[in-house]
Structure formats: C-alpha cells, structure tokens
Amino acid sequence: MSGTDPSFDGVIGDTWRESRPSWLPPRQRSASPNVVFIVLDDVGYADLGCYGSEIRTPHIDAMAARGLQYNNFHVTSMCSPTRACLLTGRNAHAVGMGFLADFDSGYPGYRGHVSTHAATLAEMLRDHGFSTLAAGKWHLTPAAEISHGGPFRHWPTERGFDRWFGFQGALADQWHPDLYEDKCPLPPAAGGGKHLSEQLVDRASRYLVDHRVAHTGSPFFLYLAFGAAHWPHQVPAGAIEHYRGRYDRGWDVLRRQRFERQLELGIVPPGTRLPPSNPGVPAWDSLTADERTVCARFMETYAAFVEHTDEQIGRLRAQLERLDLAQDTLVVLLSDNGASPEGGRIGTVNTRKHFFYEPEPVAEPLALADRMGGEDSFSHYPVGWAQASNTPLKWYKTHTHGGGVRAPLVVDWPAGIRRPGLRTQFHHVTDIVPTVLEIAGLGAPAVYRGTPQLPIQGTSLRYTFDEPQAPTRKPSQYFELLGNRGIWQDGWKALTHHVAGTRFEDDVWELYHLDRDFSECVDLAREQPERLAALRQLFEREARAHSVLPLDDRLFERIAARMQSAPTEYLYYPGMSRTDRLRSPNLTGRSHRFTADVELDGPRTQGVLLCAGTAFCGYTWFVRDGRLVHEYVFSPGVHEHIEAVLPPKPARVRLAYEFRKTGPTSGETTLSIDGQVLATGRISRTWPSRALNTGMLCGRDAGTRKSPDYEPPFAFTGVLHEVRVHLGDDLEGDPYAHYRSYRTGDED
Template structure:
C-alpha cells in the first residue's frame, strides 16, 4: 500500500516544479504534470470508531449481558470480539488516549477537564507533540468527522469564543463536528454544537426529538454526502453517543420492552450474565464470578418499597442501550447501502470505562439532588412515587450502584476504579471483511485504548509522523492490534500497561497484575497513598482477579510495584494527585479561569453559555438588570434564564407583568410577580435577590423594580448551592431547551419587546467558602 509520497513530515510538503518553463503556453515543450490531490495509500480503508459511554463489560448481549444489542452482534459476526480490551476507567482520559494513541497522562488528561492542574499529566492540555489521529489522517487525505460526545476541551476554552485548539473541529483534526462538549447532555434537550457554533435541536420531545436519533441522522447524512462527492476518498468517522451515560433518557416503548426482566435484582442478574458469558466463551471455562464489591448493598438489603423503582431504573437503562444499538445499526445500514461496509475498519468499543456507580445506593430521578447535596429530599418514598417519570423528559435519572456493579460482571468494581477490571475492561468488537479480519472469532490478547490509533495507521499504510506542523512528535505508546486479525494464537505484544485514576492504580505485566484501590467511586479520599493495600493477581490463571496472591508472592508484588513507579515516572503520572480542595481553586491548581470578577454583562443573541462561562450567583446576594423597551401593546417573554426544568432561574415578563422564577430541582418553582403590568417605554428592569445567609443553599427575598420604582416582592424558600444543571445554559432574550418556569413553554418564549443588554452584579455576602471541599470533587465527578 506504499506510494512515493513522503508522509513522515506533515503536512506533506508541496514540491516545486523543476522542469522546463516556456515563454508561451502553446509551445510544444510546455508540459506540467496534472494536479494530484493528496490521498491515502491505495487500499486504505474507511474507519468507523463507535465509542459507547458508561457501559460495562457485562451489559451488552454481545458479551453475555442482559441487554439485546443485535447490531453490536452483527459487527461481531463480521469480525472479532476482544475480551481483554481496556480503557482508563474514566471518560475524558479514555477519549484523549483513543484519539492520540498515547497514554492519558502523556496527553495531559489524568482526570477530567474540570479538575485540571498545571502538572503536565493533569493539565487537560494535549501537547502539540502528540498530534491526534484525526489530524494525521486528514493530512494524509482522509475526510474526518466526529459525532456526539467530546469532553476533552479545557474548561477555560469551553465557550463559543474558544480558542478552539482542543475542540474536535478544528483543533483535534475533524473537518466536521456535531455534538456536545461537556461530559453529558440531556438527550431530550441537548446543548449541541455544529463545529464551533451552538445550534438548536430540530424539535422538542413532544415532536419526537431525541439526541441519539439526531446524531445518527447527522452521521448518516455526512457519510452519504462524503461518498457522493468524493467516493474515492476514505473517511474516518468517530461516533461517540452520550448514551449510556446518565441521564438515562429513552422513549418509553424501548424501556417497556424490558418490563419485568430485572425484578430478580442485581445479584441474580450477575449470576445469569456470568452463565451466558461462559457459554459465549468471552470468559474462560475456569473463570470465577467475583464477590460483590465492599460497600455495595445486596438486592435483599433493599426495601420492598423501592424495589419496583430500582427494577424500572434498569429497564430504562436497558432500553437506552438497546435504543443506542438500534441507531448504530442505522449507521451500519447506511454504510451497507453505500457499498462501503466491507471496506471499513469498524471498532465498536462498548464503554469508555466501567458502568457508572455515581447514581447513589437507591438511584435518582434527578442527578441534581446528588450534585447539590440534597439527597435528603429524594427519599425512597420520593423515588418510588416518581417511578413513571424515569427516562422521560420529566427526569434526569441514573440507576443505583448495584446495577452498575451488575453491568460490570464478572469483575470487581466499576467506573473510576482503575485498579480493577470492572473499571477498565470493556468488550470491544473489530471488523474489516476486506482487510483480512477473521469473521466470528474471539481474541484474548491484551489490548488497550491507546492501541486503536496505531492499528488504524497500520491498516491504512500510513506511517506515524515524525513531525506535524513543524513540531517533532512523541511516538505512539500503543501497540497495533493488526497482528491478531487473522491469528487467534498470535503471541501477545502489548505486555505492559499501567492504570491510574484518582489514586486507584495498577500495573499489568505479562501474566500478572498488581493493584491498589485508593477510594470508592462514591466516597472521597480518606487516607494517604502509602496506606493503600496492594493486591496481586495471576491473570493467566485467574481471569477475573478473584484470588489475591499478595501474601503468597511478596517479592513478585514488590517487583510490580517498582515497575508501576517506573511507568508512572515515564508517562507523567507523577505526582499522584488525590487532592480535592486545591484542585478546585484555579489559582492553586494553576489553570486559567474564563470568568472572574463580580459583574458580567450579556447582550441579545448570546445563548448556550455554560456555567463555566458565566458568573456564579449561588450562595450570595445578587442583582439582575435588563435594559429593555416595552412596546405600547406590552411585552412577554424571557429576558434571561439559566438552567431549565430540573433546576434554574428565569427573569421574564408574562401577561405584561415582570416575574422572577426559581426552580428547585423540579420539585418546587417559586415565582415572584410584579403587582401590575410594566408600562410601555424604556426601562431598567431589575430583580434583586437578598440572600438570607447562614449557610449554603438558603433562601432569600426577591424585589422587583422598574427603574427605581419597586413593583413587586416575594420569597424564594431554598436555592441550589452547587450547580443548576449539567448542560442547560444561560440564554439571553429566551429560554432554550427545557423551560425554567411553568409560565411559558419550551418554545415561543422569546422576549417580544426590545432588549439592549442584561447585567448581573454580585453582592459581597458570599457563603461559598462553607462548601465542603470533598463534595466539590463529587460534583465534578458527576459531570463526566
């Protein structure tokens, strides 16, 4: 597949013409070679990488799970199941490693972007010496596109003004991007970007909108256009749904397919899944089903009151994964209709980490309860009473920890726990019918997410570049998997791999792993790193890490601990960082801040501004002022809104009156209205919130003004101390996505007068210093 192009230095240099130059173009000696567009080597395949979110090894039917995923199995029938493929235990790091071919600390993503520090392994900034795979493919002639979740953009760059160096397009090498930037999104009301421009969904949930279907539509449309306009150009498509990350949003008919399928509880589901895994051969016949991880309750410990809601949580999750599989199938159908599926290297990576244990012990109808430390409101009775809302636009739901553990069958632990396979082992499927990949086989060689990029380059016949845009490149740290495509017995080549996340750490070397779990996913760090207990497993004889041999093999354990430190030093893992408070103070952590100060002015047309890009009004007094003109006929509509139906506030006019609404997690909406309609003319309309003080999340008095005239007053009984929502935004002149107030709908709520500007001014009574530092870490972790 080689050619004469010098592909080692990218971009491929334009070579000057060195032949005869004539005076007259009609001279017979006039000759110039035709323009030759840069193309990949002959035979380079299309590449489709599908990365599912927050899905454990034991969820999909392709690997013995209880959720039917016929399209994942369709890819497996055309290719190979990899039973020992690994991720980093967390989303941002896995994605950064996947798209760079380097370990996550090498590319600065030792954690999520929200807790970045200035240490090289934790900065969330990919060095320009580690050019992403998409950039390398693009510069070699591929067309490139990304759909769905990103969560690789440093928080101080995650706004509509960039810079866009770390955005999918243009910074990460994708020519087209359609998706969301943060760790999760509301599937019914998503915060979408097209390239670097915020765009709105085509409809509402009532009109049939769901982001999973929308992103599949966009990917299909892009693929059809690309093959119509440039059929000879191979494509690289990265398809990364927000599914199955919380919120678990799915049309009810998909969840209803699983009614009654999980009434037996998570302990029995683990046993049933393990039996199917043995039958499928995705674990060996002598594998052991590990015991329930400490701290996770048994099904029998759960109360009868809440068990129906717990079962429904899993029905909704199963429907969500099945729905996701369905839309992946639609994309595969489009490839087949275009006649390109057999010429496409397909990766289906079923999870960027283990299943998520971030939904509390009894699950939640709204993650806002957990993120705002208000779990006492969401009692078991509350969860039971709201069972019918799970998965619908009226919820922001997540399942209980026990289900996460069951979805990681047969392994210990879950997402975040990089020490054990439950956090890092994800079932992966690879097919390429015309590329020599065996059909319907199983591969047990060790592999890691950093292996994907070198595998793609080897399949395309493209060398790793030595320089990109003039910068000398750090070599890929992954191992190409191509050697396994046709040989099930090929000797394993990826023989050493470290793992680390929040102090949870491990080292794999040949037939052994040494592991140290530092913290549970639902708890903060409570002790020093040197107090961690190391475990030792023979992975050749103990597939599931069920028997700890540390006491029997102390010398081997010591050798592996030493090897971990060597790898940690080599790949920027050191210094290990389990801090919480310091990482949330940008000045101490050493990361830039996008917004600072005590005032911020907004203008009409500004929208989809995240909480990271707007001033923080929580736990203090503050004032919002809008310069607006009310026409003679009066005005209705939103002046400014933050958040949505699951939590937020809005300043608006309704029926001609001025109003302020505060939404407490969808449980209660306090609305203060003016005594009468606002008169026609130009006004500075103002709402002053006087915080009660005395701690976090307290209430306050709202006073409404038109100019200096007081026109209304009322109470907000309680406020949100930490975060309004995960992805709903500040919008000026309207309230996009779900509505904060019941006074208006999700659409048609734009202000009908003339709006000049809106300003927020903060008071000097900030109580944020009272926030528990460990809870700040929990807040950040729920975002990824």
C-alpha cells in the same frame, strides 16, 4: 519558485504565453480500508448480548460474530482520558488528559486538553487523503474554550476532523441537547424532537453520503461517540415495554445469570469466580417493596437505552451497505469505562439533585415510574445494577479494578478478518491507533505541522487478527485516576483502591495473577511481596515518564483556584445563541446580580429576560402580566419564587435581580427597578456545584419548562437592550467544601 509561494516550481513571465504553470498535487488516495470508531459511554463489561447480557443487542452481536471479540481489553476508568488515548495512541496523562477535560489543575498531565505534541488519528489520516468525520460526544475541549466566539483550538474541527455534529462536555439531555455543527451552536429545537442517538446516526449517515459523492474511491474515518448509556437514561417510551417485569428478581439474580451465560459463551475462562458484592451494594431482598419497584424500573429504562443504541448502530451498518462501503470498513466498537455507580443505593430520577446535594426519597422515583426515560426524568440506575453491568468484575468507573478498566471491544472488518472469534490477549485503548496505522500502511509523524510529536505509546493488535492464540505483545500498562493506581505486566496486575482524602502512602496494594484470576478474586500480595514490590517500582517509573504525578484525589476542588480567577462580569443580548452550560456564569457559592436594560410597554410586555438550565435545575427571570418574576429551580417541584408588580406606564427602565449569599447554600433575594427595591425573598438552598443541564439564553427560553407560568419560548415582547450578570467577590476559598462534606460524610 515564486516569492509569495515557495511551493510554486513553474515559470512566471510577463504574460501567460511565456509562463509555465504548476499545480498543487491532487488529494492523496490511500488504499486503506475505511475506519469507524463507535464509542459507548459507561456501558459495563456485561451489558452487551455477546458479553453475556440479556439486553438485546443483535447488531453488535452480529459484528462480534463476523469479526473479533476481545475479553481482555482495557481502557482508562473515565471518559476524557479514554478518548484521548483512543484518538492519539498515547497514554492519557502524557497528552495532558489525566482527568476530565473540564479541569486544568495546573500540571502537565492534567491540562484538560490533548497536547498538540500528540496528533490525533484524524489529523494523521486527513493528511493521507481520508475524509474525517465525527458525530457525538466530544469531551476533550477545556471548559474555558467552549465558547461561540472561540478559541476553537481543541474543538473537533481543529483536531483533524473535517465535519462534526455533537455536544461538548460529559453528558447531554437526550431529548433537549445543546448541539453544535462544526463550530456553530444549533438552535435548541434543531433536532425536531428526535432522540439524540437517532440524530447522531442521521447526521453521520448524511456525512457518509456526502463523502461518497465528493470523494469516490477515497477512504473515510468516522468517529461516532454516543451519549448512551451515560446518565441521564432517556429513551423512547416504546423501547421500554419489552423489558417490563424483566428485572423484578433483582440485581443479585441478574448478576449470577449473566455470569453463568459468560461461562457458557467462553467470555470468561473456566474457573473464574464471581466475587462477593462490592461494599455499599444492598442485597435485593433487603429493599422495601416500593424500592424494588423503582429499582426494577430504572433497569428496564437502562436496558432499553442500550438496545435503542444498538438499533442506531444497525442503522449505520445499513447505510454502509447501501453505499457499498461495509465490506472494506474497519469498525472498532468499545466502551469508554466501566459502569457508573453514581445512581446511589436506589437510583435517582434527577441525577443532578442526587449527585450534587441529596438522595431522593423513594416516593419521588415512584411517582415518575411510568415516565422514566422521557423528558420528565433525568435518571440513573442504582449501584446494584452497575455491579451487575460489570459482571464478573469488581468495583466501577473511576476504579483501577476490572470493573473500571476492563471493557468490551468488538472489531469488524469483513474484507480483512479471516479468522473471526474470541481474542484473549491483554490490550489497551492506546493500542487502537497503532493498529489502524499498521493496517493503513502508515507511520505516525515525528513532526506534525512544525510541532515535534510524542512517540506512539500503544502496541498494535493487528497480529491478533491472524494469530488467535499468539501471546500478547503488550509489554506493560499503567492505570491511574483520582489516586486509584494500577500496573499490569506479564499477566500480573498490582493495584490500590485509594480513598479520597487519605494519605497516598497509607494505601494498601493488591496483587492478582490475571492470567489465572480473571475477576481479581485472589489477592496474592502477602504471598508474593517481591513481585508486588517490583510492580510498584514499575508503576513509579511509568508515572514519572508519563506525567502522572502529582497524584491528586480531589474532584471539584481541583478548580477552586481557577474559579477565583474566572470572569465576574458577563454581557448578553437577545437573539444570541445559547451559551454552553460549561461557559454560563457559575453562580456556585457566591452572591450575584442580574440587570436588564429594557423598554416596557406597560402590562402588555411579557417574556423571558434571562434563563438557564431545564426543569430539573435552572433559573428563569421573566416578565408576565405586569409582574417581574425570578424562579430558581432546585429540582422539579422544588422552586424558589420571588415576584414584584411593575409600574403600569411604558418606560425605559433598568430591572435587577440580586442574590446575596448568607450561608454556604442559601441567601436573600431582591427585585428592583431603577435601584428601587420592589420585593424581597429568600432561597433556602442552592446547588453546591454547577448543576446546569443546558446553557443560558437571553430574551427567550427553550426546552423543558422552568416555570409553570409560561411555555417556551416565551420570547420577550418589549425592547431588551442587554442583560448583565455580575458575580460577587464572596466566593470562598473552597466553594466545594459543602459538596465534599456531603459526598464523604465528613462534616468537618
């Protein structure tokens, strides 16, 4: 043993002649199959062809035909918690991800990151010789750590992945995403105009080639998490043409058609009932002609988005075949939760505006009907289509009814599945990791790199591969999100639909016999109060065991206290990488000031000083034609503009823009030079929450146009020394009160 290397067991003499070397053991080689996880985003239970959809998904359908298709598979009802379960095999709250990664509400179950006491599958497999590769959405990093300078503790490459190409946060503009490779931000134009889904498969395919060359004979784990079909629904224009006119008959007809197809395919059992429409879904025939036109166009775009994603999955399969890897690769495909109702009554072409402030009049999406899916739209379909996406289930994403938590699951493994077909056993997303470990012949570590580990809480579903009719081995499973709760055991499910802001103790619980009531149509709570009481007691035990408590039904208010303690001073330099949107200064509900130390060369100087966001929402501060300009983009076509004439002589000066809040979402603005006010103005309405789609740049712009006065990148031609951002101290205790009153209709 050497004093500096306890693993050395050779002999060290004065020279090599009297020494005996020892080498570190070679990279382990596992006999396991390769593993691929494919995660779809906000894709409803009925959105894939093999689950009854009219949307063309031939590559996913082929996977289902070769392998296994599950109709009783469950997830959490939101993205971050599901991904935490999928990658750790533990329940979401138990690992600190009871809600979104953007939020740390100060309690163990809601830390907004995956605990180091729960090693990810990538960490487990990498220690057994797997190459670990990831591409796509990574909504598991707390917002406070999405920084070019670190810390990187909860980035993919620190949680077991050798390589990662993708984006942070919940969503990305499919045409202008903020992308990273490993820990490095990529230039805004790095994608060369390609759709994000295509870029993800391009990079995943390259990673597979690199693995094949470097580690022939060793397995790999690929985690491919599409942004699709989360809003914004964006897709190449040509992909939409096939669906023109397909949805003119509306969501009521489509829902019935999908239900009938599901019965024919056996995806839902005989005797299943189609529930009445969810509250808030208008009858198609009640819409105006213009509303029907735009609603149909929204669904055409969404359908094309799903089909385009399937095409990329086909490209990945082709790459596996080219590399002679397809036969012994276990592919697991699922959606992270049910379809999203966030598009509202008739949908939106600017989801940020709709979600954070006000619905759009039908004239706005009607004017963009022929450009939906392109970079001019940031769209989301209406709630009626979300209900059809979840056929035959009730409610949506965030709920614990089937529409929130029952999801498609397809497993394809040509070398290992000998009895393909439908599987009906109840299972949950926590069950995927123990399934992979069982197939690989591995156990989960009790201690990982010195940290004691939580036990795996899922139940392997490997037995279902060979025993199609076997009863489920899953003992029970709880559900919770935003105060919506549920518990399943022995074919029975108790749940409650919680209304935010109401008392939890007043919630009404429902009881369903899922083994006989697939779509949760017959509430047996009154008929079987003792069974309901027993299940509620089981939920309480599970909630305490897995850090579900305290129950919390707040949305953005969860982070109000954290906002108060966030930095109030920011410093930027030209040439910096774009900051992530989640780490850009949050101007919500407070006064703020930008100052720039610049050298102007008279009227010839022009370019961007500081900008953030896109043409859908953002701001830009720039110099052009001897004018200093600030433009606030509330939404396309709704801009607040202030400008001032700059002195014509070259000089080094300090430019400033200031917003002084005068109301919850309004304020007065000034432009100044060396402390002298040059112009005053007003912003009549601002976003009541962080609404940026992309982050901040200094000294240049990128992506879509924020101002009609220039085309990106419009780099600053003078000397820009620095830009400082100062946030005022007038942030209210509850900066989201205005937002909450709009969303709930409670003006108090």
